[in-house]
Amino acid sequence: MVARPEKGQEKGMPQYRRLYEVLRRHINEGVYNEGDLLPSENELCSVYGLTRPTVRQALSELVSDGYISKQQGRGSIVNKLPQGIGILSVSGTTSALKNKNLKTRIIVKPAMRPWPEGFMFRLSDLELESGCIYMTRLRLLDDEPIFYDISFIPAINLPRFTSRSYENRSLFEILRREYQVEIKGGEQRIRAIKADDELCSWLRIRPGDPVLHMERKMVTNRPDLKVYSSIYCNTRFHSIYGTF
Amino acid sequence: MVARPEKGQEKGMPQYRRLYEVLRRHINEGVYNEGDLLPSENELCSVYGLTRPTVRQALSELVSDGYISKQQGRGSIVNKLPQGIGILSVSGTTSALKNKNLKTRIIVKPAMRPWPEGFMFRLSDLELESGCIYMTRLRLLDDEPIFYDISFIPAINLPRFTSRSYENRSLFEILRREYQVEIKGGEQRIRAIKADDELCSWLRIRPGDPVLHMERKMVTNRPDLKVYSSIYCNTRFHSIYGTF
DNA sequence: ACAAACAACTTGTATATACAAGCATGTATA
DNA sequence: TATACATGCTTGTATATACAAGTTGTTTGT
CATH class of the missing domain: 3.40.1410.10 (Chorismate lyase-like)
Incomplete structure (x- = not known):
């Protein structure tokens, strides 16, 4: 896995950002619901062909944006979507x-x-x-x-x-x-x-x-x-x- | 901003957190002032005996807590400390x-x-x-x-x-x-x-x-x-x- | 039946490395 | 002089790996 494939590049985004967007969309669209566990970091790695640090960077942005919480030993838990404004x-x-x-x-x-x-x-x-x-x-x-x-x-x-x-x-x-x-x-x-x-x-x-x-x-x-x-x-x- | 242990317990802390605490204290105490550049990541690495990912984790928490901003190619810039409540x-x-x-x-x-x-x-x-x-x-x-x-x-x-x-x-x-x-x-x-x-x-x-x-x-x-x-x-x- | 021990997962922390991308400052060239 | 370029710094992204620490379910021993 050398250089990034140049063609399919969505908007030239870094890969962690692309994973972030995918997961965020899935959460917003209800693929994952409140309380669900996201796929584990290792699963995300193999599914998206990334390494753990990269996956973790995507997840940590989801955490800081309030979409998920993480718990050591359990996994990444989807939060309730904001209901207010x-x-x-x-x-x-x-x-x-x-x-x-x-x-x-x-x-x-x-x-x-x-x-x-x-x-x-x-x-x-x-x-x-x-x-x-x-x-x-x-x-x-x-x-x-x-x-x-x-x-x-x-x-x-x-x-x-x-x-x-x-x-x-x-x-x-x-x-x-x-x-x-x-x-x-x-x-x-x-x-x-x-x-x-x-x-x-x-x-x-x-x-x-x-x-x-x-x-x-x-x-x-x-x-x-x-x-x-x-x-x-x-x-x-x-x-x-x-x-x- | 997330609550963090006070400086009495700097023993059991992970290293990135210890660095976070040190830098935060330095900013609060005026060792670095608004607009100053923090030491570069590589300098912090050698001074504190850490590797870059570890240093970057400390810095990224400082960013998300609003203490510093980062700019690619320049460095880590100390923000103005909050003046309101x-x-x-x-x-x-x-x-x-x-x-x-x-x-x-x-x-x-x-x-x-x-x-x-x-x-x-x-x-x-x-x-x-x-x-x-x-x-x-x-x-x-x-x-x-x-x-x-x-x-x-x-x-x-x-x-x-x-x-x-x-x-x-x-x-x-x-x-x-x-x-x-x-x-x-x-x-x-x-x-x-x-x-x-x-x-x-x-x-x-x-x-x-x-x-x-x-x-x-x-x-x-x-x-x-x-x-x-x-x-x-x-x-x-x-x-x-x-x-x- | 119950509890302790274990195994198999999860995320957390950390090292080591490499190259890309952006910025500042020089120096060489027009 | 002024522009262009080269260089050496900075942070950004990414891989590969290893072990620690916490959770959960199962197995085992009593």
């Missing part, structure tokens, strides 16, 4: 929602803007010079507005970004598919605030109602490119769910 | 706060109770039979109440638990030191709610003010033992900070 997990909000009717509506189409004064996170010089792509979206669950979010993306090497269609597509998905940008992690601040008039109109709530506000800074596989968003969430009927 | 990390709220004056006041001392009707998480039969240890605490930052939290712990093999002193000690710390119980992760639901009268009196806010509510279920190294808590947080002056 998995926005605390990086893997993308849409994937965790399965059967729910999640729609995304663009309020302000992606467009270049200067960065706001007193931005929520500190920006690098490169980011400041490049300007930012600004967009706001409303996300609805069963036709009820849940998220109002404002995204800020530094306009660094993202050709034709402002002319794409974002309706009902995850922003992260577009970044990954069209620009090979993957979210790798980030930081966030969360607080509860009172809704102002603008929020009320978007989220269809009353002034003074409590709203969850998240400010996030996400780092990607491109060291210069970070994605910022400010998310307002009506948690009256849905709560934000996450694992850690 | 790191309660989204399990490692215990106290550790991330260091220089702030965080006090814990017990409102209801740990005592046995039946589980509440309609508990926030589904309980196993064993948990239901065993009954629960109930306690409530108030946590103050610079003498201002920030957290009001209610903890539920199944009374499974935790002798003398209700007779210990918890003032100004992390609940997790006691579980770890006295019972060898380590928090390994968990899940949580977060929402913004309106403060009711009871919350107002504890958190010194006005009725109707927005409050952050977190419901968490934490799993431990003891498969049967889970810890539940319901946390109310006044985010008027402090926001909840976390990495992912």
Whole structure:
């Protein structure tokens, strides 16, 4: 087993990543259910033609993303899939929602803007010079507005970004598919605030109602490119769910 | 972030964990500052007498705990230490706060109770039979109440638990030191709610003010033992900070 | 029937090695 | 001078192997 076969390479992904994607899809699609044991590491090795360290790397990412737990001597146990809104997990909000009717509506189409004064996170010089792509979206669950979010993306090497269609597509998905940008992690601040008039109109709530506000800074596989968003969430009927 | 043994027990630890602890302490103590590069993996190998996979395991835990970032071709970069309230990390709220004056006041001392009707998480039969240890605490930052939290712990093999002193000690710390119980992760639901009268009196806010509510279920190294808590947080002056 | 011992699995830790890919800094060339 | 390239560093990916440690089921001895 010398060089990797160049043809069947899905997107040039490393092998551990490919196994990760396969197993994650199987879990999401119900091939494995809550409490099931995944095939043992050695089985995965022989099935996929990998060695144990490689398989273990795929599994350890599944662990840190909350899909499985491992127990020494027993195996890899499939976790219950998140039932709430998995926005605390990086893997993308849409994937965790399965059967729910999640729609995304663009309020302000992606467009270049200067960065706001007193931005929520500190920006690098490169980011400041490049300007930012600004967009706001409303996300609805069963036709009820849940998220109002404002995204800020530094306009660094993202050709034709402002002319794409974002309706009902995850922003992260577009970044990954069209620009090979993957979210790798980030930081966030969360607080509860009172809704102002603008929020009320978007989220269809009353002034003074409590709203969850998240400010996030996400780092990607491109060291210069970070994605910022400010998310307002009506948690009256849905709560934000996450694992850690 | 995952709780890890304190530095007293650096004997039985695996080597990668020992290196993790050393580097983490160095970062916390300012031996390395924000933006600094850690020694390269090969340097760490020769200094600590380890091989690269072992060193990489230590580093990868530092990455997933948010202490460093890595960049191919450059090195391991020390991150800015969290400045907010790191309660989204399990490692215990106290550790991330260091220089702030965080006090814990017990409102209801740990005592046995039946589980509440309609508990926030589904309980196993064993948990239901065993009954629960109930306690409530108030946590103050610079003498201002920030957290009001209610903890539920199944009374499974935790002798003398209700007779210990918890003032100004992390609940997790006691579980770890006295019972060898380590928090390994968990899940949580977060929402913004309106403060009711009871919350107002504890958190010194006005009725109707927005409050952050977190419901968490934490799993431990003891498969049967889970810890539940319901946390109310006044985010008027402090926001909840976390990495992912 | 029961309990201890064992065997056969599982994941956890660790070594040793190799090459690929990305970054920084030099030096040689245009 | 400025661009191109070469070099030597960094981390990323992957193989191959070995033994430790924990769990589970079976076998064996009493």
